[in-house]
Amino acid sequence: MAEPILAVSGLCTEVVSDEKIARIVRDVSFDLYPGEILGVVGESGCGKSMMGFALLNLLDPPARVASGSVSFAGKDITRLPAEALRTIRGNRIAMIFQDPMVSLNPVLTIGEQMMEAVLAHQKVSRSVAKARTIEALEMVGIPKPAERLKAYPHEFSGGMRQRVVIATAFLNKPDIIIADEPTTALDVTIQAQILAEVQKMAAQNGTAVIWISHDMSLLSGLADRVMVMYAGQIVESGSTASIIEQPNHPYTRALMGAIPVPGREKLEILRGFPPNLLGEFTGCAFAPRCPLARDHCDLERPEARGPELTHARCHYPLQEGAHS
Amino acid sequence: MSLSKTRKSPVAGEQEKVSFLSSLFDLLRRQSVFSLLCLVIFLLLILAAISAPLITPQNPYDNAQVDFFDANLAPGSMSGDGRFVYLLGSDALGRDLYSAILYGLRTSLSISGIAALLALAIGTLAGLAAAYFRGMTDTLIMRAVDIKLGFPTILVAMVIMSIFGAGYFNLVIALVLAQWPYYARTARSVALVQMGQEYIEAARCLELPVHRLILVHLLPNSLPPLLVVFTLQLAHAAAIEASLSFLGLGVSIEAPSLGLLIANGSKEILSGHAWQLIYPGLALVLLIFTVNIVGDRLRRILNPKERG
Amino acid sequence: MSTTLLELCDVSRVFTRNDGAFDSLARRLGVGRPLENLVAVDNVSMVVNRGETVGIVGESGCGKSTLGRVAVQLLAPSSGKVLFEGKDIATLPVEEARRARFKLQMVFQNPYTSLNPRRRVGETVIEAAVSHGLVAKADARDAAIKAMGRVGLKPDFIDRFPHALSGGQRQRVGIARALAVDPACVVFDEAVAALDVSIQAQILELLVELRQNASFASVFISHDLNVVRYIADRVVILYLGRVVETASTATLFEKPHHPYSQALMAEAPELKAQKRIFTPIVGELPSPLSPPSGCQFHPRCPHAMPRCKTEQPALRQLGDGHFSACHLDMGQADEKHAK
Numbered sequence: 001m002a003e004p005i006l007a008v009s010g011l012c013t014e015v016v017s018d019e020k021i022a023r024i025v026r027d028v029s030f031d032l033y034p035g036e037i038l039g040v041v042g043e044s045g046c047g048k049s050m051m052g053f054a055l056l057n058l059l060d061p062p063a064r065v066a067s068g069s070v071s072f073a074g075k076d077i078t079r080l081p082a083e084a085l086r087t088i089r090g091n092r093i094a095m096i097f098q099d100p101m102v103s104l105n106p107v108l109t110i111g112e113q114m115m116e117a118v119l120a121h122q123k124v125s126r127s128v129a130k131a132r133t134i135e136a137l138e139m140v141g142i143p144k145p146a147e148r149l150k151a152y153p154h155e156f157s158g159g160m161r162q163r164v165v166i167a168t169a170f171l172n173k174p175d176i177i178i179a180d181e182p183t184t185a186l187d188v189t190i191q192a193q194i195l196a197e198v199q200k201m202a203a204q205n206g207t208a209v210i211w212i213s214h215d216m217s218l219l220s221g222l223a224d225r226v227m228v229m230y231a232g233q234i235v236e237s238g239s240t241a242s243i244i245e246q247p248n249h250p251y252t253r254a255l256m257g258a259i260p261v262p263g264r265e266k267l268e269i270l271r272g273f274p275p276n277l278l279g280e281f282t283g284c285a286f287a288p289r290c291p292l293a294r295d296h297c298d299l300e301r302p303e304a305r306g307p308e309l310t311h312a313r314c315h316y317p318l319q320e321g322a323h324s
Numbered sequence: 325m326s327l328s329k330t331r332k333s334p335v336a337g338e339q340e341k342v343s344f345l346s347s348l349f350d351l352l353r354r355q356s357v358f359s360l361l362c363l364v365i366f367l368l369l370i371l372a373a374i375s376a377p378l379i380t381p382q383n384p385y386d387n388a389q390v391d392f393f394d395a396n397l398a399p400g401s402m403s404g405d406g407r408f409v410y411l412l413g414s415d416a417l418g419r420d421l422y423s424a425i426l427y428g429l430r431t432s433l434s435i436s437g438i439a440a441l442l443a444l445a446i447g448t449l450a451g452l453a454a455a456y457f458r459g460m461t462d463t464l465i466m467r468a469v470d471i472k473l474g475f476p477t478i479l480v481a482m483v484i485m486s487i488f489g490a491g492y493f494n495l496v497i498a499l500v501l502a503q504w505p506y507y508a509r510t511a512r513s514v515a516l517v518q519m520g521q522e523y524i525e526a527a528r529c530l531e532l533p534v535h536r537l538i539l540v541h542l543l544p545n546s547l548p549p550l551l552v553v554f555t556l557q558l559a560h561a562a563a564i565e566a567s568l569s570f571l572g573l574g575v576s577i578e579a580p581s582l583g584l585l586i587a588n589g590s591k592e593i594l595s596g597h598a599w600q601l602i603y604p605g606l607a608l609v610l611l612i613f614t615v616n617i618v619g620d621r622l623r624r625i626l627n628p629k630e631r632g
Numbered sequence: 633m634s635t636t637l638l639e640l641c642d643v644s645r646v647f648t649r650n651d652g653a654f655d656s657l658a659r660r661l662g663v664g665r666p667l668e669n670l671v672a673v674d675n676v677s678m679v680v681n682r683g684e685t686v687g688i689v690g691e692s693g694c695g696k697s698t699l700g701r702v703a704v705q706l707l708a709p710s711s712g713k714v715l716f717e718g719k720d721i722a723t724l725p726v727e728e729a730r731r732a733r734f735k736l737q738m739v740f741q742n743p744y745t746s747l748n749p750r751r752r753v754g755e756t757v758i759e760a761a762v763s764h765g766l767v768a769k770a771d772a773r774d775a776a777i778k779a780m781g782r783v784g785l786k787p788d789f790i791d792r793f794p795h796a797l798s799g800g801q802r803q804r805v806g807i808a809r810a811l812a813v814d815p816a817c818v819v820f821d822e823a824v825a826a827l828d829v830s831i832q833a834q835i836l837e838l839l840v841e842l843r844q845n846a847s848f849a850s851v852f853i854s855h856d857l858n859v860v861r862y863i864a865d866r867v868v869i870l871y872l873g874r875v876v877e878t879a880s881t882a883t884l885f886e887k888p889h890h891p892y893s894q895a896l897m898a899e900a901p902e903l904k905a906q907k908r909i910f911t912p913i914v915g916e917l918p919s920p921l922s923p924p925s926g927c928q929f930h931p932r933c934p935h936a937m938p939r940c941k942t943e944q945p946a947l948r949q950l951g952d953g954h955f956s957a958c959h960l961d962m963g964q965a966d967e968k969h970a971k
Contacts, residue, residue, distance in 0.1 A: 258833030260862035530760035
């Protein structure tokens with residue numbers, strides 16, 4: 001396999017407030033390869049969004065990266081000075097947020113903002129920038145893009161705005177796109193359009209994608225590999241197919257069991273809430289909600305088990321149990 | 325603030341009451357020590373106005389207690405009968421200025437306080453009704469508001485006072501008539517936002533009676549910005565009261581009022597008795613200034629966009 | 633007692649932009665811009681039978697929320713009738729109409745704005761029942777605890793404020809509030825759309841359970857086909873305010889007839905172990921301010937014929953309770969129906 005384009009190792013983030021420290025992301029490590037679509041899935045509050053922000057060093061106080069490294073092209077993003085970060089963000093790594101208005105400036109036209117994004121990072125003429133902007137808008141399925149350049153964000157519907165943001169992310173043909181639930185607020189029809197474009201982008205340009213979502217059914221059609229997050233940790237990771245067919249972690253199985261797929265008579269219900277992230281866990285973070293927890297689970301923290309790309313952080317993984 | 329009539333656990337209700345003032349202190353302290361200081365000074369002014377008869381050496385509006393021979397004494401002079409010191413001097417009629425200022429504060433604060441509260445109640449109800457019923461009610465109420473807002477408040481108050489004549493209650497009425505539109509406008513705009521919220525739709529779905537919907541659901545959620553308007557209008561009312569009294573259109577000529585004191589003081593300025601103008605003026609400035617600062621900081625606290 | 637509980641007959645709802653006195657004066661003088669009419673719901677007829685769950689599916693802007701609000705009388709229909717137990721609510725005497733409306737309740741989408749932030753959970757749940765005399769004031773607290781228990785909320789939530797609750801718990805409060813007044817029909821407007829998958833599952837299971845034990849009919853509005861498929865007995869698919877297809881859930885998902893229904897189903901996410909190629913519907917959802925002529929779906933339809941541009945297809949019966957508004961394979965369908 002090729003060299004990873006992004007190598008995350010031991011990433012921890014925390015939020016400090018009133019002498020309390022909430023450890024939101026706990027020791028996350030993974031590699032991302034060119035052209036790969038990596039899904040990150042978990043309930044809200046599991047730290048998946050904050051991990052996305054940390055990858056780009058976008059955390060603002062009181063949140064911060066506590067330890068670990070994110071190495072991109074031989075440099076550790078978490079330690080880069082602001083100036084060097086700016087040349088990477090939006091150019092080689094692009095981020096798409098859930099709310100498109102976070103990324104759009106309401107007083108500039110779509111064309112101005114998008115061309116600005118090109119001109120800020122590349123030495124090209126305005127006409128080239130314009131041509132690229134139109135091309136990118138076309139790609140995300142915006143009709144008559146040349147005319148739409150003069151429109152302001154408020155003249156677009158929510159779905160159109162999100163597509164503009166996604167087109168902006170595509171503009172500089174980045175190496176990595178980090179997408180944080182960008183289609184949650186969109187209709188399935190528009191979501192399908194965007195997913196199709198992302199797949200194309202990954203296949204044609206070798207763009208690596210990290211797609212954060214709470215919906216495993218969305219990721220199942222999109223991602224090559226899936227990481228399941230719970231309480232700031234990656235509790236299971238593996239190829240999408242293996243995770244869907246043979247989940248190892250009870251949490252993964254519960255997440256999928258909650259989706260109303262055709263033919264399912266009863267949905268699996270996960271009782272309780274994600275744990276408090278203030279302290280250290282004495283045992284498995286999922287044990288209090290786990291239907292299969294045994295005494296041992298409360299006492300010892302499970303380490304990630306299994307081959308490098310497929311592992312589960314569980315004392316009694318489901319598949320192993322099934323085989324023995 | 326206990327706005328609902330249904331039962332609630334006494335413990336939780338208690339907690340809320342205790343925390344209201346202390347949380348106000350806490351919020352202001354976070355904004356700045358200065359704004360907290362202003363709140364304290366404002367509360368002290370109210371306290372001084374309420375307890376004026378207890379902490380002043382004389383009632384300057386009781387002729388039996390005023391010694392005409394002590395007229396125009398400089399600050400710090402001993403009174404003729406040797407009973408007390410004129411801390412801030414005395415005026416042309418021999419009244420203790422310190423006492424007169426506190427009695428004047430009493431009048432000014434009570435007039436502006438009562439007027440602001442009445443205007444708050446009337447304006448808020450009008451604004452909520454406009455937002456709730458829309459249509460004709462809305463048009464009528466808001467056009468009345470627009471007409472009023474087309475004229476300067478002081479002019480409206482002056483016209484009303486010159487029709488009804490000077491006096492305590494006429495002044496209150498004039499202030500209420502001049503100020504209710506500000507509350508109505510704010511109440512309407514806040515309530516319109518609330519009307520779009522799903523909990524109001526839910527209440528309509530549940531066929532709750534209109535008065536309940538407005539008073540129990542709409543009002544409490546529209547109140548915070550109105551409290552800000554209230555503080556700012558309170559300061560404004562105090563200023564208008566003083567201005568009108570200064571012009572002789574306010575309280576009757578023998579009543580205590582900061583505006584009248586300032587008017588009298590201004591006549592003495594050329595005689596070299598500057599303290600008769602300066603101290604009442606300072607008292608009025610302090611009152612208006614502290615109320616304004618408190619109101620302004622409240623606005624910042626309550627408006628998340630300005631929190632930064 | 634007939635099986636039909638609630639019936640919408642040719643209901644339309646038009647929104648007119650309120651552009652103020654100046655514009656309306658200008659228009660009267662013949663110089664202003666014409667009024668812009670947004671037809672959110674266009675001649676929709678549907679029936680809700682006692683005890684059944686009807687799903688309404690469509691993209692955002694298709695009028696499904698408006699339709700739900702017309703059904704519970706939060707919005708008056710611009711034309712058409714809403715019949716409750718066979719009686720037109722609009723023509724009932726005031727008090728009777730109020731009682732009818734009271735029997736129609738709604739659960740809202742946004743768990744954060746659908747509860748009054750300054751009222752405690754117990755008050756929110758039981759307020760209406762007390763106000764209407766269903767529950768004596770003295771029994772309010774017990775009744776609130778009981779109503780909360782039905783939706784799985786513990787009694788100690790009774791004195792909490794909404795901000796101390798999670799999204800799923802708030803949504804339970806919303807459901808408890810609607811059910812506390814013993815409604816005949818509850819409209820769930822995207823009631824699980826704002827929730828995480830795991831919380832969504834909890835609420836869906838709760839609804840299934842409630843429906844087994846209680847006798848209310850429900851209308852479940854959602855953009856999520858999988859959710860509707862799970863919960864509904866019958867499904868209505870809307871496109872730009874019109875019904876394009878309606879059938880029992882089983883029939884519709886097995887044999888969707890309308891090209892729009894088929895496209896929606898092709899795009900719904902599935903939990904499958906293989907990557908898929910997403911094949912989106914071409915084109916944009918047209919603006920409801922200027923909908924296309926004829927069949928409104930024709931600009932995006934892969935099977936569009938010349939006739940589709942000019943002639944609006946009527947709902948046509950394909951089978952038992954299965955209707956579709958499409959010109960396609962009319963002959964075949966008629967044959968099938970004839971059999």
